[in-house]
Amino acid sequence: MADERDAEGNRFSSRARRYAKVTGAVSGLAMREAGRRIVGAEADYAKIAAELRKVLGGLKGPLMKVAQILATVPDAVPEEFAKELATLQSQAPSMGWPFVRRRMAAELGPEWRARFAEFSTEAVGAASLGQVHRAVSLDGVDLAVKLQYPDMLSAVEADLKQLKLALSIHKRMDGVIDTAEIYDEIAARLREELDYGREAAHMRLYGTVLADQAEIAVPRPFADLSTRRLLTMNWLDGTPILDWKSATEERRNHLAQVLFRAWWLPFTRIGVIHGDPHLGNYTVRGDAEGINLLDYGCIRVFPPGFVEGVSALYHALRTGDAAQAVHAYEIWGFRGLSNELIETLNIWARFIYGPLLDDRSRSIADGVSPAQYGRREMMEVHRRLKSLGPIRPPREFVFMDRAAIGLGAVFLHLDARQNWYRLFNEALDGFDAAHLAGRQRAALAAAGVEPV
Numbered sequence: 001m002a003d004e005r006d007a008e009g010n011r012f013s014s015r016a017r018r019y020a021k022v023t024g025a026v027s028g029l030a031m032r033e034a035g036r037r038i039v040g041a042e043a044d045y046a047k048i049a050a051e052l053r054k055v056l057g058g059l060k061g062p063l064m065k066v067a068q069i070l071a072t073v074p075d076a077v078p079e080e081f082a083k084e085l086a087t088l089q090s091q092a093p094s095m096g097w098p099f100v101r102r103r104m105a106a107e108l109g110p111e112w113r114a115r116f117a118e119f120s121t122e123a124v125g126a127a128s129l130g131q132v133h134r135a136v137s138l139d140g141v142d143l144a145v146k147l148q149y150p151d152m153l154s155a156v157e158a159d160l161k162q163l164k165l166a167l168s169i170h171k172r173m174d175g176v177i178d179t180a181e182i183y184d185e186i187a188a189r190l191r192e193e194l195d196y197g198r199e200a201a202h203m204r205l206y207g208t209v210l211a212d213q214a215e216i217a218v219p220r221p222f223a224d225l226s227t228r229r230l231l232t233m234n235w236l237d238g239t240p241i242l243d244w245k246s247a248t249e250e251r252r253n254h255l256a257q258v259l260f261r262a263w264w265l266p267f268t269r270i271g272v273i274h275g276d277p278h279l280g281n282y283t284v285r286g287d288a289e290g291i292n293l294l295d296y297g298c299i300r301v302f303p304p305g306f307v308e309g310v311s312a313l314y315h316a317l318r319t320g321d322a323a324q325a326v327h328a329y330e331i332w333g334f335r336g337l338s339n340e341l342i343e344t345l346n347i348w349a350r351f352i353y354g355p356l357l358d359d360r361s362r363s364i365a366d367g368v369s370p371a372q373y374g375r376r377e378m379m380e381v382h383r384r385l386k387s388l389g390p391i392r393p394p395r396e397f398v399f400m401d402r403a404a405i406g407l408g409a410v411f412l413h414l415d416a417r418q419n420w421y422r423l424f425n426e427a428l429d430g431f432d433a434a435h436l437a438g439r440q441r442a443a444l445a446a447a448g449v450e451p452v
Contacts, residue, residue, distance in 0.1 A: 094126040095149060100133070103147055107230040115225060119145070129193060129297070134235060137222070142235035144219065152194055152229075160187050177385070178392035185395035189275065193297035196231040198449070202296035203233065205447035206274075209266045215290030216262045236292040238283025245413060251288040256416030257423065262293050263407050264427040270443045271307040271436055275300040275399040277406030279413070300399045301449065304440060305331045308433040310400070313349060314424075318357055325349075333394030341391065344384040351377040352404050355420040362420070364411045373412070374405075 095103070100121070104112045113119060118136040125132040130148040137143055149155075163186065167179045192198055200221035207218040217236050225232035244255060259282065266272045274281070276298040283292045313328035315321070322342070329337055329345060350357075351374055355364050365373045385391055411418075444451050 094123040094131045095147070097121045099150070100147065103150060104230070107147075107227045108225070116143075135232070137225075143222070143225075144233050144235045145225070146196065146231040146233075148194065148196065148229040156190055156194060160190070163187075178390045181392055181395040182398050185398040188395075189298055189300065189399065195228055196226060196297075197228050199231055199296045199299075200226055200233075201448040202299040205270075205272065205299070205443060205449050206266060206293065206296065208447060209269055209272075209443060210262065210293075213258075213261060213265065215258045217285060217290060217292045219292075219294065236283065236285075236294070238285050238292045241279055241282045241284055241291075241410065242413060244284055244288060245415070247288065249417070252414045252416050253418060255284060255288055255291065256411050256414055256418055258291050259407065259410060260418070260420070260423050261427065262291065263403070264424065267302075267307065267310075268427045268431050270440045271302045271304055272440075273300050273302070273400065273403050274298075275403050277403050277410060279410060282410065298399070300396075300403075301440075301444065301451070302396055302400075304433065304437040306394075306396045306400075307436055311428060311431060311433065314353055314356065314428075317346070317350060317353055332396065335392070338388070340384070341388055344381055344388065347377050347384075348381050352401070355408075356424040357421060359421040360419060361417050363415065363417050364408050364420070370412045 100123075108115060115138065116135045117138050117140065118134075120134045122133075123131040124134050129152055130146050133145045133147065135143040135145050160183075164183060167183060200223070203219055203221050207220060210216050210218055219233035219236055222232040222234075241255065244252060263274060263277070266274070274293065274296070276295055278295070281293070281295045283294065284290075285292060309328040309332045312324055312331070316324035316328055325346065326337060326342060329342065334341075334345070355362065355366070358366075441451060
C-alpha cells in the first residue's frame with residue numbers, strides 16, 4: 001500500500017511539474033506576442049503554432065481534447081493553429097494494475113473483485129479522462145468498465161487555466177472571434193464529463209430515444225457497478241469504422257446512413273446531440289449491419305429555441321427567406337446583426353448546411369479535396385470579420401459546429417454518397433418546435449438527466 005501511495009504521489013508531482021512547465025511556456029508565448037504588438041511586427045502564425053503544439057504535446061490529458069475542439073471552430077484560432085492542434089492525440093498512458101485495484105476499491109469497496117466473475121488486469125483502451133477494462137458480470141454478461149484517472153478534477157481545472165492563456169494569445173494576435181462564451185461552453189462540458197453518473201443517464205436517454213432504430217446499439221449502464229467516477233456497461237462487439245474504408249460502396253453508404261440517423265434523430269426529437277464525433281466512438285456491428293454508438297460523456301442538451309433556430313435557418317437557406325435567417329440567428333443569440341454580418345454568417349451556414357440543401361446523391365465534399373473542404377469559406381469568413389470587428393458566437397454554437405464538422409469528417413473517411421437532403425428531411429419529419437420543450441422535459445426526467 002505504501003508503494004501505491006508513493007507511486008500516486010509521484011504521479012501527482014509529475015503532473016504538477018508538467019502544468020508548471022506548460023503555464024510558463026504559454027505565458028512566454030503571450031509575452032512575446034505582446035512585445036511584437038508594441039513594435040508593430042507581423043505575427044508569424046506558423047512559428048507560434050509550432051511552439052504551441054510543442055508545449056501542449058507534452059501534456060497528455062484533458063487539454064488535448066480541448067485543443068481538438070478548438071481546431072474545428074472557425075476562427076477560434078488561426079488556421080496555422082488549427083492544423084497543429086489537429087495533430088495532437090487525446091491518448092494518456094493507462095494506469096497500472098496497482099492503481100486500478102486501489103481505484104476500484106475506492107469506488108466499490110474492498111471486496112470489489114467479488115462482484116465480477118472476471119476482470120481484466122490490462123486496460124483495453126486509454127483516453128484523456130479514464131481507461132476501459134473488460135469484465136464479466138456474476139450472471140455472465142460481458143462488460144466494459146470505465147475507470148476515471150485519479151485527481152482528474154484538479155487536472156481539468158489546471159487545463160482550463162491553460163486554455164484561457166492559449167486563447168489570450170490569439171486574441172492579442174488577430175481576434176476576430178470573441179471566445180468568451182466558447183471558453184464557458186468548453187469548460188462546462190469538460191466538467192460534466194467527469195461525472196460518470198451523468199454519462200450513465202445520457203446512455204439511458206439515448207437508449208430510449210433510439211429504441212426504434214434496430215441498426216443503432218447503445219450500451220446499457222449497470223447502476224450497481226457504477227459511481228460518479230466508475231461506469232460499468234454491457235460490452236458491445238464491433239470493429240473500428242476506419243476498417244471499412246475499403247468496403248463495398250453499398251456497405252459504406254449504409255454505414256453513413258445509419259450514422260446520420262444516430263446523430264440527427266435525437267436532435268430533432270428531443271434537442272440533444274452526441275458532441276464528441278471522434279472516429280473511436282463508432283464501431284461497426286457484424287457485416288456492417290449497424291453501428292455501436294459509444295462514449296456519452298459529451299452530450300449537449302440544447303434549449304428548445306436553439307433547435308428551432310437550426311430548423312429555421314435550414315428552411316431560410318433553402319427558400320432564400322432573409323427575414324427567417326435573421327430570426328434564426330437572433331433566437332440563437334447573435335447580436336448586432338447588420339446586413340454585412342448576416343451575409344458573412346450565411347457563408348459558413350451554407351457550407352455546413354450545403355449537403356442538406358442539395359436534393360441529389362452526392363459525397364459530402366462533392367468533388368472538393370477533403371484537405372481543402374471548407375477552406376475557401378473559412379478564409380472568406382475571416383476576411384469579412386476582420387473588417388466587421390469581433391463577433392461573439394453563442395455558446396451552443398461550439399458543439400453544434402464541432403459535431404457537424406466531425407460527423408462530416410467520418411463521411412469523408414468512408415467516401416460515402418447519400419441524398420443528404422432526403423435523410424435530413426426524414427429526420428425533420430414531424431418536428432414541432434412548439435411541442436419540443438415538453439418532449440424534452442419528459443425524456444430528460446425519465447432518464448435522470450438534469451435539464452438545461
